[in-house]
Amino acid sequence: MSSAKPLSNQRIGILGKGGSGKSTVTVLTARALLRQGYSVCVLDADSTNFGLHDALGLKRAPAPLLEYFGGAVFSGGSVSCPVDDPTRLPGAQISLEAIPDRYVDQTPDGIWLLIAGKLGSLGPGAGCDGPIAKIARDLTIRSESENLVTLVDLKAGFEDSARGLITGVDWAVAVVDPTKSAVRIAEDLSNLVYELHEGGMPATEHLESQDLVDLANSIYRESRVRLVLTVLNRVPDEDTEQLLRDVLIDYGIEPVAVIHEDPAISASWFKGGALRTSVAEKDAEPLVAALEAAATARMTRPAAAPAV
């Protein structure tokens, strides 16, 4: 009998407003998954912000996968933007053990880290970060370890989701801090996934061949994403938590975890080094439990009757 755990081989995308705490939630969730016995791979897919490697406890960041896959199309390479060119990234299904050492590193506590790419290192006029988004959409890591989960830490806002990135994750986590904008983006994400499940298709008016239109549509039709789970972050007290819950419930959203505000977290991001928190260390555990429950429900649910 297989000993695979519910989230084995699944991809979890961390999304939400800029600064809402995606990277913080990524670090705390990676550690919570480790404690549950998973092997954890983090894909840093934020094309702009630095520091995730440091917060995970690594002195140096591994080299970007954009280089491994041959560079961005805008600088003569082969990795294209998924909106201009929806074709799948060749070689993106890869085993962790096959990735050259230069492009992968492991933290002292055992979390694997990969970096999709950073625009800042590409010089002025680098084009857009679509190629980085394509790597985030398509990279599927397998491992000899049966219980590997991939966490994808995404760029701010809604843009990457609109580019189709959300089609490549099994579960989307929307991070909401106490701001209106974060609430609104969580609502947009929930609506996007609802529309995907209702058969919503991508914008294709700009695509020149019918083959590409068909491919773009099939990527949406075959979308892996099952559910958006919402997590509150930077919650200072119970009143703020209740306020956020009251606003979100109007959108039909019930948060599955609450990450508390801890000055040690902001100090840690500022000073560098592994993320430290005494207050919030275990706060991502209910998120892992909710993800496992959703994944178990998916495995045991009888196949839906075909639509008539």
Ligand SMILES: Nc1ncnc2c1ncn2[C@@H]1O[C@H](COP(=O)(O)OP(=O)(O)O)[C@@H](O)[C@H]1O
């Ligand atoms: N739970 C928290 N408690 C205190 N400060 C936090 C918390 N979460 C995030 N922060 C602060 O917010 C900043 C942005 O968080 P980060 O996780 O980098 O967000 P994102 O990845 O969404 O841009 C951090 O540098 C830190 O100062």
Ligand SMILES: [Mg+2]
């Ligand atoms: Mg971040």
